[in-house]
Amino acid sequence: MLKVTEFAFTGYSVTDMARARTFYETVLNLTPSSVFGDEKTSWVEYEVGPHVLAITNMSGDWKPSKDGGGVALEVEDFDEAMKWLREKGANIYMEPFESPVCHMALITDPDGNSICIHKRKPGHA
Numbered sequence: 001m002l003k004v005t006e007f008a009f010t011g012y013s014v015t016d017m018a019r020a021r022t023f024y025e026t027v028l029n030l031t032p033s034s035v036f037g038d039e040k041t042s043w044v045e046y047e048v049g050p051h052v053l054a055i056t057n058m059s060g061d062w063k064p065s066k067d068g069g070g071v072a073l074e075v076e077d078f079d080e081a082m083k084w085l086r087e088k089g090a091n092i093y094m095e096p097f098e099s100p101v102c103h104m105a106l107i108t109d110p111d112g113n114s115i116c117i118h119k120r121k122p123g124h125a
Contacts, residue, residue, distance in 0.1 A: 009045065009052035010071045012113045013062040017042055019110050020055050027088040028073070028115075048073070064111035066093070071115060078103045078119035085117065 014020035021044060024030050030046040030053070037043055043056040053071055056062070075081040082096055082105060093114075094106035101124040105117045 007051060009054045010069070011054040011056060012071075012109065012111075013059065013064050014055050014057050014109070014111045014113070015064060016110070017044070017055070017057050020044075020057075023109050024053075024055060027085065027090055029084075064109075064113050066108050066112045066114040068113075070113075072104070072118040073115060074118050074120065076119075078117070081117055081119075 017039070021032070024044075024046060025032065030048070032044050033047040033052070034045040035042060037058065041056075041058045043054060043058055046053045046055075078096070082092075085092065085107060091108045092105055093108055096103060096105040101121055103119045103121070107115050107117060109115060
């Protein structure tokens with residue numbers, strides 16, 4: 001039987017690592033926890049709680065896309081996060097909206113990968 005115990009990482013392919021790192025570290029305010037490779041090809045990991053978000057340009061077969069998988073980043077204050085993202089010039093392709101359990105918006109990184117900015121409503125874990 002298969003028993004999944006946790007998510008090892010969520011990963012995105014990028015085409016320009018320097019540009020991608022600027023976005024993830026400046027716009028999303030993440031701090032790299034591991035960096036493998038060199039300036040030409042590398043794998044960068046950002047630890048967020050018990051989870052890892054990775055970006056890489058190591059495989060030409062793995063293409064960036066907003067239509068593929070995605071990560072939802074839970075934020076402390078949704079309105080403040082959206083204000084920050086707008087000030088940083090983030091590409092917001094789905095404006096904030098509310099569901100019965102959360103608030104969310106969708107942005108893209110410089111390669112077009114989709115990132116959900118998310119805040120659960122009280123009482124919804």
